Amino acid sequence: MAEVSAEARIEAPAGKVWAQLTDFASYGQWNATHTSFPQGGPETLEAGATFAENMKLMGFPAEVNWTVEELEPERVFAIKGKGPMGVLVGNRYTLTPDGDATTVRIDGEFTGAAVSLMAGKLKDSATAALNESLRKLGGLVG
Template sequence: MAEVSAEARIEAPAEKVWAQLTDFTAYGAWNATHTSFPNGGPQSLAAGATFVENMKLMGFPAEVTWTVEEVETARVLAIRGKGPMSVDVGTRYSLTPDGEATTVRIDGEFTGAAVSLMAGRLKDSATAALDESLRKLAGLVA
């Protein structure tokens, strides 16, 4: 398994950050690994909702079928997906209000046989992508 995380303080209220985070039509404006939603983003943000995302990580394209696991408006969005080569992917966005700012944390995990072969490189690449995503997200809402 490879686990990654990144955290940033964004100078915007949690509701504003959440609105950008869940605007799937503008997902590519901040998410560094996102390339497209071939069928559009999730139809609803409810536990059990599914959607397909095309991504690029470590220079490789991947299609992931996501299932929404947990949603708490302006606080938590957790999704779990199945990718190529039997890789399971989990992503959890946590928002913690701090006055007029918000601390945003992204936790990700990758599991599967293919992950063990490239865990170190995957962690480095995914962490860099999370950091870049948080910088871009901050720029859009601040």
């Protein structure tokens, strides 16, 4: 298993950050690993909703089929998915209001046989992508 995380303070209220985070049409503007949603984002954002995402990680394209695991508006958005070669992926976005700003934390995990072969590189690449994503997200809403 490879676990990654990143955290940033964004100078915008949680509602504004949440609106950007869950605006699937603009994902490519801030999410560093996102390339497209082949069928669009989830039709209804709720626990149990599913959607497919094309991503690029460590230079390799991958399609992940996501399921929304947990959803608490303006607080938590957690998804789990299945990628190529039996890799399971999880992402959890946690928003913590801090006055007029919001602390955003992203926790990600990758499990599966293919992960153990490249866990170190995967951690470095994914951590860099999370940090870049938070920087871009902050730029859009700040």
